[in-house]
Structures are given as C-alpha cells and as structure tokens.
Amino acid sequence: MSPAPVPSVGARIRQARLERGLGLRALAREVGVSASLVSQIETGKSQPSVSTLYAITTALGISVESLFETGETAAAMPSASVAHALAAFAADPARRIGPLVGPAEREVLELDSGVVWERLGHVPGTDVDFLLVTYRPGGSSSDSGGLMRHTGTEYGYLTSGELVLTLGFDERILRPGDAVCFESATPHRYRNDGDEPAVGVWFVSSQSVQ
DSSP: OOOEEOOOHHHHHHHHHHHTTOOHHHHHHHHTSOHHHHHHHHTTSSOOOHHHHHHHHHHHTOOGGGGGOOHHHHHHOTTOOHHHHHHHHHHOGGGOBOSOOOGGGOEEEEETTTEEEEEEEBOTTOOEEEEEEEEOTTOBSOTTSOOBOOSSEEEEEEEESOEEEEETTEEEEEOTTOEEEEETTSOEEEEOOSSSOEEEEEEEESSOOO
16 A cells, blocks of 8 residues: 555645635745746746745645645645644544554655655644655755745754755764754755755744743
8 A cells, every 4th residue: 555645735835825815826925936826836837946935835824734734634624724623623532643654644745846745643622743864866855946934943954865964054964863953944955965865854833942
C-alpha cells in the first residue's frame, strides 16, 4: 500500500482565499508570485515549493497543519470557516494521528522542486508539524533560490543523505546524525546538491520560543 495522499490542497487554499475576500492577484502580490501560479496551485496543476507554501499560508492566516486535514473532516463541515474547521479538528479525538502510524497510513504532501512531507503524527490541540521530510537530488525548499522565513521554530534531524542549510549569512552542510534548531523567522533555505535523497525527521512549531 502507498501512503495516503493529502486531498485537495489547492482547493483548501482557494477556500481560505475566498473566505478572506482576496482575489488571485491580491494574494499573488502578498506572496510575491504571479497570479497564474496561484491559479495553477489552486487547480492542482502545479505544486508550491516549501517557501511558497509558507508564504501562502502566512498571507491567508492559516497553518500548514490545516492542509493535512482529511477529506472526511472537510466534508463534515461544508459551511464552516477554516478557523472553525481547525478548532473542530483539534478538538476531535478521532483526528489524533498515532500513537502508531505505519508507512501505508501516512498522509503525504508532495511539493514542487523535489520536496516531500510525510505526516508522522498529530496530537489534537497542538500546532506542531511532525514530519518525515525528503529532499530529492536537486531538491530545494525554494524554487526561486531565495531564502524563506515564517513564524515559529523548527527542529530537524537528518538520517540519510546530505543537505545544505543556508541560515542567515551562514551556509552549513548537514550530514546523517546532524541536528538543527532555530527560529523560523531567520531567513533560511535547504537544498540537496547530492546524488541521493536527503531524508530527516522535522518538528515545525508555529509558536515562537519566548
């Protein structure tokens, strides 16, 4: 069995945009991309890069976590706002992911430029992404080559392959066994310059350390 795909990511982005009364061009201006790219993402013709995904969710005031909602959850609340859906999602014990999650049960979000996120677990009421992250050879968190920043804190542990982390003005090479932790507001980018996939476990919290 293959991992369970995350359905209608583009549709969720479109729903959140419409609920906020934003046009395609307005959202594109906030994110810094073309309106045609936003349209292609919403219709499923294109997948966003990691940096574009964070920029879109930040502009819309939603969490990346919300993109992992199941189709059943969304269908049960057709008229609910994204905020209400997330609140119900967090309060619903049935949406706990774990304590055991097999490979065939993982929800998968495949992003542009060779990056794959697999959701490893979720505890209702928390706003933390617990992910198995894969950067394919040539993959990068930013398709434009620019650095990204977003709210929260991230912790990562590389299990195989190599990743180049640009963090502020520094560039570091992550090898198996290396760990990173930093405020996500610091401009950063990951890229895989190697010939094999770089795989690691990441925790990304939307809450900054005080």
